[in-house]
Amino acid sequence: MTVLPTPRLALPLLEPGQAQKEMFHNEALALLDIATQAAVVAAMVDLPPAAPATGQCWIIGAAPQDAWAGQARKLAGWTEGGWRFLTPRDGMRVWVAADQALALFSGGEWYQGRTYGRxxxxxxxxxxxxxxxxxxxxxxxxxxxxxxxxxxxxxxxxxxxxxxxxx
Structure with missing residues (x-):
């Protein structure tokens, strides 16, 4: 990773003269693929699925285990290179397919079934x-x-x- 990632999603930036730039660029694209138009299979899941399909994502619960240990409340996306984790930012909304509803990240927590605004x-x-x-x-x-x-x-x-x- 670079010394200074992007401020919002912590995506790796390329540096002048950096070797293997394609690895950093591909890592950034993999994380963007998880964050953009975010949609997950299910939310508040603590155990990674046994056989995820490439491109599937989940919202990790508060007590993650196995490959997700230490990644509480993050988005987990399965890629051809393995698990990628994205730290959500306040205001992030994610479509949860299992619940057919949006989840909102606010104050370090995910909230489901709430609507704000008019x-x-x-x-x-x-x-x-x-x-x-x-x-x-x-x-x-x-x-x-x-x-x-x-x-x-x-x-x-x-x-x-x-x-x-x-x-």
């Missing part, structure tokens, strides 16, 4: 920041009036959350 459909925001809860209905002598009030409050909150239209 949702827009056809240019219109349908989900935004969370608002306060709808209060439970109270009072009222007639059940119908109380039910109408509760339904109105629910509709108002759904509008504020952007889940239903205002028109």
């Amino acid at each position: 949702l827009f459909i056809e240019g219109r925001q349908v989900v935004g920041p969370r608002q306060s809860n709808v209060a439970e209905p109270s009072g009222g002598m007639t059940v119908d009036a109380e039910a109408r009030g509760a339904i109105s409050a629910v509709l108002q909150m759904l509008r504020q959350h952007g889940l239903i239209g205002t028109d």
